[in-house]
Amino acid sequence: MAGTNRSELELTEILRRILAERGRLSVPVSDVTDDADLYLAGMTSQSSAAVMLALEDTFEFEFPERMMRREVFESIAAMRGAVTELLGEVDAVSQP
């Protein structure tokens, strides 16, 4: 699954699924827009760390220290941007 070309829609679906499983939001994920503040929706620093691990497992990359920041996980849109950036780096590395 790592480094494959993936549409923004697919990515968003994956993110929403992971959020539903690990984010521990106090509202259904379907009620949360892409730009909504996930911390206001109930995500804690612990559940954001769980989401981070799930993203790493799913996409087979690691978040570097510089991206272990609150704002990287603060919305679905923010996470989508971070994942896209890291997948781009994975793609660059795995080109023969």
Added chain:
Amino acid sequence: MNDTDARKQFLDQLFASGLFIPTGIAGFYGRSAEFESIVEGFSKLVDDFSRADGAERIFFPPLVPRTSLERTSYLESMPHLAGVIHSFRGDDRAHRALLDTVEKGGEWGEFLDMTDLALAPAACYPLYPTCAGTVGEQGRLVDLSAAYVFRCEPSDDPARLQMFRQREIVRIGTPGLVTAWRSLWLERGVELLRGLGLDATVEEAADPFFGRSGRMMAATQRQQKLKFEVQVPICSEQHPTAVTSFNYHREHFGRTFGIRAHDGTEAHTACLGFGVERIALALLKRHGLATRDWPSLVRAQLWS
């Protein structure tokens, strides 16, 4: 001399002087009356600094309900430090199997069951479940005195004990009340320690969260400046030891335990903990192992 050797040397000095009494388990030592007199004197000094604040005094044994570890996600953050109390609940047959295993030197822990209790991981933990409900307009200020806490980390560093005391004060209320109180103590705490001749500095810090997710939690904790420590050199100038921490929990405990501010919102909490054994060790390192020879200015503050 590297840090590890310096700490081991200090520990040996503490044993030789009788201030610490070895038990065969790293991080678990008896203390002499002289050592305890430093702890008591320091605790009295904190009383002097804080008396005018009018805190409630509550005292807990060093325990928490086991469910507190579950509800606060302690097992997610720091499972490697937890201590959960187990006991034997079996019948005669299980008893014989237990004794048989003990005799053979086997893993007899499997015959024990969890109880409802765990050792307190921090001195403020026992308080929060008892605060469920709505606090008044001025919130609550609770002084838990010097309470024992447990961290499962055996070490030859005398400043890393498995069971030690935190002189703990907790503030509960609106974010404004709580952050103002923490700021007040950030200044006061440094003043108190410097007044005893200690080279104290304040640093942003993070808890020792476990594992990879722990690195993320530590990064965000630092980013939000939730934890400050006062650091004092004990066995190392390059790596001073945290002897006091000031922790802002935002709504973590308020939400978990149903504590509400007077306006109905989730209460915020903060706590400060003086590591009294570490402070005693810092004083012994700074002023010498014989307290009768300490500067009179320090002696007067601790034992007037």
